[in-house]
Amino acid sequence: MKKIIIVLISILLIIILLIGLYFYGLTGYNSEDIVNFNIRSGASKKEVINNLYKSKLLKSRISGTIYLYLNEDIMIQPGTYELKRSMGLEEILNSFKSGGKYRLTLVEGKRLVDYVDQICEMFNFNKDEVIAKLNDQDYLKELIKKYDFLDNSILNNNIYYPLEGYLYPATYNFSKHDTIEDIIEKILDKTEDMLDNYITQFEKSDYSYHEILTIASIIENETKLEEDKKIASEVIYKRLDLQMSLGMDVTTYYGVRKKIGESLTTEDLNDKNPYNTRITSFIGLPIGPICNPSLLSIDAALNPSNDDYVYFFADIDGKLHFAKTYEEHQINREKYRW
Numbered sequence: 001m002k003k004i005i006i007v008l009i010s011i012l013l014i015i016i017l018l019i020g021l022y023f024y025g026l027t028g029y030n031s032e033d034i035v036n037f038n039i040r041s042g043a044s045k046k047e048v049i050n051n052l053y054k055s056k057l058l059k060s061r062i063s064g065t066i067y068l069y070l071n072e073d074i075m076i077q078p079g080t081y082e083l084k085r086s087m088g089l090e091e092i093l094n095s096f097k098s099g100g101k102y103r104l105t106l107v108e109g110k111r112l113v114d115y116v117d118q119i120c121e122m123f124n125f126n127k128d129e130v131i132a133k134l135n136d137q138d139y140l141k142e143l144i145k146k147y148d149f150l151d152n153s154i155l156n157n158n159i160y161y162p163l164e165g166y167l168y169p170a171t172y173n174f175s176k177h178d179t180i181e182d183i184i185e186k187i188l189d190k191t192e193d194m195l196d197n198y199i200t201q202f203e204k205s206d207y208s209y210h211e212i213l214t215i216a217s218i219i220e221n222e223t224k225l226e227e228d229k230k231i232a233s234e235v236i237y238k239r240l241d242l243q244m245s246l247g248m249d250v251t252t253y254y255g256v257r258k259k260i261g262e263s264l265t266t267e268d269l270n271d272k273n274p275y276n277t278r279i280t281s282f283i284g285l286p287i288g289p290i291c292n293p294s295l296l297s298i299d300a301a302l303n304p305s306n307d308d309y310v311y312f313f314a315d316i317d318g319k320l321h322f323a324k325t326y327e328e329h330q331i332n333r334e335k336y337r338w
Helices: 002-025 045-054 061-070 089-095 112-123 127-134 137-146 180-204 209-222 226-241 249-255 295-302 326-336
Strands: 034-039 079-084 102-105 171-174 311-314 320-323
Touching: 002 061, 034 045, 045 061, 061 089, 079 089, 079 102, 102 112, 112 127, 112 180, 127 180, 137 180, 171 180, 180 209, 180 295, 209 226, 209 249, 209 295, 226 295, 226 311, 226 320, 311 326, 320 326
Parallel strands: none
Antiparallel strands: 034 079, 102 171, 311 320
């Protein structure tokens, strides 16, 4: 009998211990640190629990899993949430019911379609519908009325994506209720703020906003190093002044809708589209920007160096080597070819 009592007491103690560990695993940490926690669209509850544990917002993955099993009706909305480490799991999950902020980082040098992919994945929008909206002439005319840096240049039917080059790369916070119009206009508001820093230079320039942003987009894709940007900018202006073809591979990639780094065929290089400056008969700028440039590239487009360079060649590390004559350029090509 004693043995049975001892076994029962032992089992009871183990149960009490397990229950205690379960509830302890649901409590928060002794810290007021704030963590930005992201829940992607389509994430499972199990994934959320695993990520909470990895982010040290949950003490026990097992406790979290059991809690979900006991509370199957819990709703979890995607988004970015500011969570304190001191919050317990119940409080955390309650905050997930209403939906958090959508934190979106747009990287410089990427194309509008790349940004659209990010937006659609985060908000579960239909990509074709978003692209259609961003190409809608009536909507674009509304934006032209609202933003001084937009003009009728973007209404040209030969432009692939009218707002290419105008979506400033930065980190944005959106709400789950934002429409595609809300999102685009919040981004354009940021673009306006950044361009306003250079308003005097834009007004003094012989080139329009559209042309400057086109030049900046070429600089963005052609340069890896900040030190090369203003000299590359000079090469572009020099070639425009000399009525030379720009001969920039990055415009070919965009023109034939290939990603930079993919193989370019002879057919690609000779493709007569409104972006491909590799064709020797193509004089002047592409019809529009080929990516969304950083502020450094916009600054370089407005402030080119003055060294009389006409050519450049990139080595394997992306460093540009500049030349004033074709002969010097050929030497650089042989020296830094990879």
